[in-house]
Amino acid sequence: MCARQKTVLIGVTGCIAAYKSCEIVRAFQKRGVRAKVVMTEHATEFVGPTTFRALTREPVAVGLFDEPGSPIHHISLAQEADLMLIAPCTANVIAKLAQGICDDLLTTTALATKAPLVIAPAMNVNMYEHAATQRNMQILRERGCHFIEPDEGFLACGDTGKGRLADIGEIVDACLEILEVEQDMAGLNVLVTAGPTQEPIDTVRCITNHSSGKMGYAIAEAAAARGAQVHLISGPVSIPEPQGVQVHRVTTAQQMLEASQELVDGCDIVVCTAAVCDFRPAAPASRKLKKGDGTSELEHIELVQNPDILATLASCEGRRAIVGFAAETDDVVEYAKGKLASKRADLIVANDVSEGKVFGSERNEVWLVTAEGEEHVPEMDKVHLADVVLDKTLSLYDLKMA
Numbered sequence: 001m002c003a004r005q006k007t008v009l010i011g012v013t014g015c016i017a018a019y020k021s022c023e024i025v026r027a028f029q030k031r032g033v034r035a036k037v038v039m040t041e042h043a044t045e046f047v048g049p050t051t052f053r054a055l056t057r058e059p060v061a062v063g064l065f066d067e068p069g070s071p072i073h074h075i076s077l078a079q080e081a082d083l084m085l086i087a088p089c090t091a092n093v094i095a096k097l098a099q100g101i102c103d104d105l106l107t108t109t110a111l112a113t114k115a116p117l118v119i120a121p122a123m124n125v126n127m128y129e130h131a132a133t134q135r136n137m138q139i140l141r142e143r144g145c146h147f148i149e150p151d152e153g154f155l156a157c158g159d160t161g162k163g164r165l166a167d168i169g170e171i172v173d174a175c176l177e178i179l180e181v182e183q184d185m186a187g188l189n190v191l192v193t194a195g196p197t198q199e200p201i202d203t204v205r206c207i208t209n210h211s212s213g214k215m216g217y218a219i220a221e222a223a224a225a226r227g228a229q230v231h232l233i234s235g236p237v238s239i240p241e242p243q244g245v246q247v248h249r250v251t252t253a254q255q256m257l258e259a260s261q262e263l264v265d266g267c268d269i270v271v272c273t274a275a276v277c278d279f280r281p282a283a284p285a286s287r288k289l290k291k292g293d294g295t296s297e298l299e300h301i302e303l304v305q306n307p308d309i310l311a312t313l314a315s316c317e318g319r320r321a322i323v324g325f326a327a328e329t330d331d332v333v334e335y336a337k338g339k340l341a342s343k344r345a346d347l348i349v350a351n352d353v354s355e356g357k358v359f360g361s362e363r364n365e366v367w368l369v370t371a372e373g374e375e376h377v378p379e380m381d382k383v384h385l386a387d388v389v390l391d392k393t394l395s396l397y398d399l400k401m402a
C-alpha cells in the first residue's frame, strides 16, 4: 500500500443490507481507496467474513481477540483508518455508539478512532423513526458524526417508508468528500507498464534487471486514487498489487508489448516505467543448457533486439499523452531529450542510475524533460514523486487535447 492511499474502515452490522457492503468495498477500491472491513457477530449471519477477506485481500476481524498477532487489534484498526464508515448501521449499533458502549470489535474501534465517523443507517421504518433512534442520532451528530440518511421505499421486512440503505454512490461520494480525495483524473484511462522483463535463455535461466517496479506501482496507485481507470502491465516483481488497479502480469518484453497493444486503444495516458530488457536470446532452449568446456551454448548466446514498447504505443492511432522514463548514468538530461524525440513521447522522466542509485530504492531525484525544456525535481519518495509526474502529465494531456 502506498503512503498516499487513504484507508476506509468499513463497519458492517447485522442487517439484511449487509450484502451491499460488498459493493461499497468495490466502489472504494475503484476510486483508489483501500478498504478494510470489521464486522459485528450479527453481520456474519448475513455475509461471511470470507467474502470480505476475498474482496479486500485484508484480514477481516469480528471478535475483539480474533487477531492473535495483534492483542490490541481495535487500536491498530482505529489508527490505520483515515475514515470509519458503518454501513449498514443498525439501530442497536447507533444506540451503543451514542452511549459509548464498546462490547465488540466494531464499537470498540469506533470509540478508539480519531478518524471521521460516517454512519449509513438501514433498518425498519418504525425503528428508524423511533424517538430513541432519532435521539441517539442527534447525540452522535452533535459529536461530529456524519449521517447519510436512508432512502424511502419498500423495506425487506415488508413495510414501506424510510429505512433503506442510501444509494452506494451517495455513500462513497460523501466519504470521498470528507477524505478530500482529489479526483482530477476521473474519467481518464491510464495504462502503466512497470517492473523488469525476463527473457528466457533456457528453461531455468533468464536475462533480466534489478527494477523493483516501485515507481510504476506508485504511479498506477496514485492515478487510481485520483479517479482514473488504471491498467497496470507488470513484469515479475515482488511488491503488493495496488488496490483499485487492474493488474496484468507478463514476463517477457514481447508479452508486455502485446498486452499494451491490446489496451492502448481508448487510453488517454500511457506511462512506461518498465525496465524492458533491450535484448532477448534469439532461440531460448527448451531444456536446461549445460555448462561445458568452452563449446557450451551458454557461452555464446545469440541476442536479438526487443521491440520498443513506448515507441510502438506512441505511434498508435489516437491522441493521448505518452510518458517514458530514462535511466542514465551520465548526461542524463541530454540523453532524455534524445529519447523524447526518437520515441515521440510528450514527457521523459529522467533519472541518474549511476553508482547503483534508484533501482529498488524508495526515493528518486528526476528531471522532467519535455519539448519546452526540463524541470528538476529534488529527491523525494516515489509515492510523492508519482503525483508530481502525474501533475505534469495532466497538464501536457490538457494542452494536447485543447
Ligand code: C5P
Pocket (backbone or CB within 6 Å): 193, 253, 272, 273, 274, 275, 276, 277, 278, 306, 307, 308, 309, 310, 311, 323, 324, 325, 326, 327, 339
Ligand atoms: O531506450 P530506453 O530503454 O532508455 O528507454 C526507456 C523508456 O522506454 C522507458 O520509459 C521504458 O519503459 C521504455 N521502453 C520500452 N520498451 C523498450 C525499451 C524501453 O517501452 N523495449
